[in-house]
Amino acid sequence: MEIFSHNSNVHFLGLRKVSIGIAILLMLASIALLATRSLNYGLDFTGGVQVEATYDNPISVEDVRSALDKGGIENATVQSVGGTRQVSIRFQPKDDKHYTLQEGSSPNLDLISNDVAKALQATRSDAKIASKNYVGPQVGEQLRSDGVTAAIFVIIFIGLYLWVRFERRFAIAALLTEAHDVLVTLGVISLVQREFDLTVLASVLAVIGYSINDKVVVFDRIRELFRSSRKGDAEEILNRSINSTLSRTIITSLFTSIAMAALYFFGGPSVHGFAITMLIGILVGTLSSIFVASPILLWLGVSKKDLMPVTKENPELARRP
Amino acid sequence: MSDFPRWRYFLVAVVLVLGTLYALPNLYLPKPAVQVSANHNAPVDQGLQQKVMAALQAAKIPYLDANIKHDVSRGDSILVGFANQDQQKVAADALKPVLGDDYTAAFNLQSTVPGWLSAIGGRPMPLGLDLQGGVRFLMAVDQNDVVDKQEIRYTQDIAALLKDKKIPFISVARGPTRGNGVNIVLNSSVDRSAASDAIATEYTDLNVTDGASTGNRFVLNAVIKPNKLHELSTSAIRQNLATLSNRINALGVSEPVIQAQGEDHISVELAGVQDPAEAKKVIGATATLEYVAGLGDARDPAVQDAVKTGNIPPDAHLYYNRQGAPFLVSKNIIATGDELVDASSGNDSQNGSPSVNVTLNSAGAAKMLDFTRDNVGKPMAVVYVERTTDTKIVDGKEVRTPKTTYQVINYATINGVFSNKFQTTGLGSAKEASELALLLKGGSLAASMDIVQEGVIGPSLGQDNIAKGLKAVLLGLSLVLLAAAIYYKLFGLVADVALFFNLVILVAVMSAIGVTLTMPGIAGIVLTLGMAIDANVLICERVREELRNGSTPLAAIRAGYEKAWATILDANVTHLIAALALTTMGSGPIKGFGVTLLIGILTSMFTSVTVTHAITALIHHGRKLKTLSV
Numbered sequence: 001m002e003i004f005s006h007n008s009n010v011h012f013l014g015l016r017k018v019s020i021g022i023a024i025l026l027m028l029a030s031i032a033l034l035a036t037r038s039l040n041y042g043l044d045f046t047g048g049v050q051v052e053a054t055y056d057n058p059i060s061v062e063d064v065r066s067a068l069d070k071g072g073i074e075n076a077t078v079q080s081v082g083g084t085r086q087v088s089i090r091f092q093p094k095d096d097k098h099y100t101l102q103e104g105s106s107p108n109l110d111l112i113s114n115d116v117a118k119a120l121q122a123t124r125s126d127a128k129i130a131s132k133n134y135v136g137p138q139v140g141e142q143l144r145s146d147g148v149t150a151a152i153f154v155i156i157f158i159g160l161y162l163w164v165r166f167e168r169r170f171a172i173a174a175l176l177t178e179a180h181d182v183l184v185t186l187g188v189i190s191l192v193q194r195e196f197d198l199t200v201l202a203s204v205l206a207v208i209g210y211s212i213n214d215k216v217v218v219f220d221r222i223r224e225l226f227r228s229s230r231k232g233d234a235e236e237i238l239n240r241s242i243n244s245t246l247s248r249t250i251i252t253s254l255f256t257s258i259a260m261a262a263l264y265f266f267g268g269p270s271v272h273g274f275a276i277t278m279l280i281g282i283l284v285g286t287l288s289s290i291f292v293a294s295p296i297l298l299w300l301g302v303s304k305k306d307l308m309p310v311t312k313e314n315p316e317l318a319r320r321p
Numbered sequence: 322m323s324d325f326p327r328w329r330y331f332l333v334a335v336v337l338v339l340g341t342l343y344a345l346p347n348l349y350l351p352k353p354a355v356q357v358s359a360n361h362n363a364p365v366d367q368g369l370q371q372k373v374m375a376a377l378q379a380a381k382i383p384y385l386d387a388n389i390k391h392d393v394s395r396g397d398s399i400l401v402g403f404a405n406q407d408q409q410k411v412a413a414d415a416l417k418p419v420l421g422d423d424y425t426a427a428f429n430l431q432s433t434v435p436g437w438l439s440a441i442g443g444r445p446m447p448l449g450l451d452l453q454g455g456v457r458f459l460m461a462v463d464q465n466d467v468v469d470k471q472e473i474r475y476t477q478d479i480a481a482l483l484k485d486k487k488i489p490f491i492s493v494a495r496g497p498t499r500g501n502g503v504n505i506v507l508n509s510s511v512d513r514s515a516a517s518d519a520i521a522t523e524y525t526d527l528n529v530t531d532g533a534s535t536g537n538r539f540v541l542n543a544v545i546k547p548n549k550l551h552e553l554s555t556s557a558i559r560q561n562l563a564t565l566s567n568r569i570n571a572l573g574v575s576e577p578v579i580q581a582q583g584e585d586h587i588s589v590e591l592a593g594v595q596d597p598a599e600a601k602k603v604i605g606a607t608a609t610l611e612y613v614a615g616l617g618d619a620r621d622p623a624v625q626d627a628v629k630t631g632n633i634p635p636d637a638h639l640y641y642n643r644q645g646a647p648f649l650v651s652k653n654i655i656a657t658g659d660e661l662v663d664a665s666s667g668n669d670s671q672n673g674s675p676s677v678n679v680t681l682n683s684a685g686a687a688k689m690l691d692f693t694r695d696n697v698g699k700p701m702a703v704v705y706v707e708r709t710t711d712t713k714i715v716d717g718k719e720v721r722t723p724k725t726t727y728q729v730i731n732y733a734t735i736n737g738v739f740s741n742k743f744q745t746t747g748l749g750s751a752k753e754a755s756e757l758a759l760l761l762k763g764g765s766l767a768a769s770m771d772i773v774q775e776g777v778i779g780p781s782l783g784q785d786n787i788a789k790g791l792k793a794v795l796l797g798l799s800l801v802l803l804a805a806a807i808y809y810k811l812f813g814l815v816a817d818v819a820l821f822f823n824l825v826i827l828v829a830v831m832s833a834i835g836v837t838l839t840m841p842g843i844a845g846i847v848l849t850l851g852m853a854i855d856a857n858v859l860i861c862e863r864v865r866e867e868l869r870n871g872s873t874p875l876a877a878i879r880a881g882y883e884k885a886w887a888t889i890l891d892a893n894v895t896h897l898i899a900a901l902a903l904t905t906m907g908s909g910p911i912k913g914f915g916v917t918l919l920i921g922i923l924t925s926m927f928t929s930v931t932v933t934h935a936i937t938a939l940i941h942h943g944r945k946l947k948t949l950s951v
Contacts, residue, residue, distance in 0.1 A: 259801055
């Protein structure tokens, strides 16, 4: 079975002005979104409120969760504490005027816990609030800086590897496309205001890995075709490379998406964020492998002679000063 | 087929067998158990076992088995297995009053992995807190304590250095506020510049500056450089990590996760433990040891006076020992527990009385040598410092008050000059000696710590999560398998077999090196499985291309594998770099995910290239092929 005609010859490079234009537009839009709406940071990053509730009779975590959802308290982390009659509820109160005290900017714990109690008692009258607390964001700060450091290292080392294995221009093109993919992925997360927690951060970092993997496959074919072709017309070779790797590019993202979709629909709420971010990232990464990476390469002026294996015993080279 | 040498078949077979073997323990679910262990050196023997069994029978709690487990590093314990968690809970509650304070009854999990599998090192993947439930503590290293200790140390070192170089000085003392370094007061500006040079050359970690000079007082200020302080706090974290690991191992918790978090935090996760008070007893007792000069014991009139009037000399502390006898000890610390390399109990060679043999590291040894040279015949004390944090709710807010208790655990006369190895005698009994040795060895923290956060996570979330995660893995896997088989026919089926083995080997490697499985880890497995097929897609597409270009089937396979390999390598190395960064720089869930991804990329490179090649070679071996099913 073949979904894609093997002799497809779509002139992707011909669309480069349009595709790069769209890419730049998307990047700018993402930057604007991140600057204005920011990310909806989760508890891991912001800290929040922790309320412990006790019940006279056993209750399941799922019931508590649905009661909170109905009561308008969203994205709460509910965990059972010790037995089956006590639960810990952690969530980030919306920065509502209603919760903010007159004198300070910190939310009013009593008001919040009253709301939690109301939400819980709507379904179970035996619910009681045992304690309420702030959870500090300090650890989140540290983990956030770890994540940023990790991302920077990933970018530097991948760039170096591509420079050594391919050529400088490939490293630059890959990193530029990479920046595009990460920005647009973050932009989408910001647009839909999905909660940005640690697992989402992990998946943004995984998107970097996935999308670079995707680009390298196309680059590899470009290198191969440059070396084997006689003429070495850059635009034609780049186009041929994209076309001949097209079915692989799409099949792989299809397969990975299938796995991620399974995770999204059946993996439970704690991996929702991870799976959906991965799905967005896979889509963005696949499109940029086809439409963005190679045009950048063309503009950077990649040519046949850059990619020929260096032969040391070349008398021509030896005679040069 | 000549393409695929025999040794590679052998390699594939060996890896597959080993992978299956080491993945196997995960199929044996552990059963809930209660572990009874001794707090001090109380005996764990048949008598105790009888007592435990009798208590359970009296409470009518059915148990599966009760065995004494001998463990050299963790100490003996009795493990009682139960059919379910409810019985485990009731049993622990029933045992606690019977056992008293000398023993702890803690929740644990008993492995059901058969003996022969354990014998070859097979063990199941430990489950993370999010999957199994347990207790989590976040501890902060007290940075003030790090600064305090270091400034006191430099104060002594500088005084010794000036004495050594024969530079006269009026005083060497710590600055009035913490972090202001050491103030040295000298007689003349000549002395000051000499001292400044001497200190700067000897201690390159200090910033030496001239202070105010009035008449005949010439002040010099030595402040610890910021990067040295940073280095000190990171090494304090490292030392504390090691100490905590020792202590928690002694508790007998299965698979604790103890890791540094950020600059000055350590997170401790005890999966399977449900009672934070029990765990806090051990890790909350953040203890450290100090060797200090003894200034007097209970017979001393100065000590009696201090006890009576509360007038303690400014350079001394009034501490008590376990029996309540008072002692005066110097404020200056000679050596601390973090400079201790080893401690063992034994008998004094001269009179046969119990003793503890201590080995210090070189820094501690130098200071000990200096001190003992000047103080033979004088007393030295070992002080045990314990920090606990009381948490109270005041006005709805948590208020934490750290409490520090000091106890003199040994007070003895210095018999001779010694440095790195020395003997502490004068102990009451052999038991006391071995207890002290244990305390010395396991009880030293480089800097004190406070528990800043604690939480219990219930297992119900875990069971829910693990079932969903498992379902997602299996569903994702079967969908990808199906898609590959439909799209690539026979080659797809071969890839499917390889993908399945990839899961097996991935699980085997994670189990063998003891990676804790967390929910992000499961997400990592799913992602790995989705991406592992990429190598096969590359190979299959290549083979198809070669066939289209008119190659013979066998040549197409050969060229397909050869040409795809370069791409697979490049693509996977870049991906590997990303995973490596996540593993080394991330923490918490990011790290768990990174480790899984890292191992997954490595195993998938093997299975999707070498294993599929072996199977393909086996299928097409010796056949005259006209077409390929790809």
